[in-house]
Amino acid sequence: MFSGRGGPWARGLSIVLVLLSVALLAIDRARPEQSPFKGIKRIVADGTGPALTVLSAPFRALNQFSDGVASNINAAARVRELEQDNHNLLQWRDLALALHEKLVRYEELLGAPQAPTPIVVTARVISDSGGPFVRARLVNVGTNDGVAQGQAVLTHQGLIGRVMSAGKQVSRVLLLTDLNSRVPVFVVETGAHAILAGDNGTNPRLIYVARDERLAPGMRIVTSGEDGVLPRGLAVGQVLKNSGEDWQIALFARPEKVDFVSILEIPPILFVEGITDNETDDGAVQQSLPENTTSEAVIVYPQTGGQE
């Protein structure tokens, strides 16, 4: 097989390098979450980030030009469509504001803690998945901008993935469609919990759905936040069809067509020091807070620990 390349030394070297590749593959895949190459991948992504931004500029210009041409062709129809959309959305906005106000009142009455408002970081996608076997993207923000592993990555339409590893200036986002992606979700209509699993295809599948749960096409899927990493309630997609064994999900946001994304940063958690437990006469434990803190501050989020 190696007879075509050079002399015996060259052939020997080729065989050694093939064996080395096999060894690297075995080491990398033995424990994908703790792969020793994670650091190298992060450094390479960080190092090539500026070059990728420059290289993607002409392709971006080409995309903008072709988009411009395409949108000019049916501009009138598009304007009508958007006007209709805008009209509908104004009604939804009024409803959302009214419900939000009501929710705040209820939360005040119940004394429910307010969840911290996430900080949104906008990032530009600088790399495509790069091949048929990986569904990941590099984005031009990193730990310098507050990005950390496990954070949710979305577009205005919905969730597209999570931060898989964060370098200083460049981070890698694992898309929901990747073979390794697992995200806990629930079905809004039935409350059924499940895991959204990617399979490198366009439509990820729902796995671990309780047997007696009845699903139907069109039901909404949102994040359940059960992994303690992603916030609860992020829009993901809707049930598409049953493909024999599993239900397929049509994602609201198509990850392949994304140019800009938003990364949700949950603010750092401040552990309140000096909380003391007081046991009352009837045995119940009450927590007393230092005088300068409010009950709203006592929200403890687990540490992020998403898979790679």
Place this chain on the structure above:
Amino acid sequence: MRHSGALQRVSMIVWAVLPFLIALLSVMIYVVPLTIGGMTIPMPLLPFMVIYYWSMTRPEFMPAPAIFLTGLFQDVLTGGPVGLWAMVYLLSTAIISTQTEVLAGRGRSALWAGFALAMVIASGLAWFIARIALGGAPSVGRLGTEMLITLLIYPLLGQLFALVQRATIQARRLTVNSTMANF
């Protein structure tokens, strides 16, 4: 005189590693997102074109370590299984190189036909290795589309590589001649 000798040596080295540098650059272009008119189009497998072209025409400019490093760079940059593309490139180049005498020196269409054969071998190997490495059958659709686009683009880029090749040979000849003249 000694100074110009060192300069010539540097120039020789630059020309010799140019195909490898082009291969590395092609990996970076390969991962750049390509969307036209709202449609995402898979980038052609540029690194394999570079590797194939030089392996068939001037294998001394694309030795096995250069192929290995190009594949490894692609694996690391795309975040995929490390070693996958390194192995695919090494094996498929080794297999197709056995046919160098049949394919090289018989014009562009023979080289293109050889590339088609090499693509079939490479995609088969890639699919098979990915299946073992990822623990699931990867979709054939995306792989097939990417391979087809690569095949269609090859004649165009093959021309470009031929230009670089010609310039390289010319530059080397000039450098060698001037070195000889210095003696």
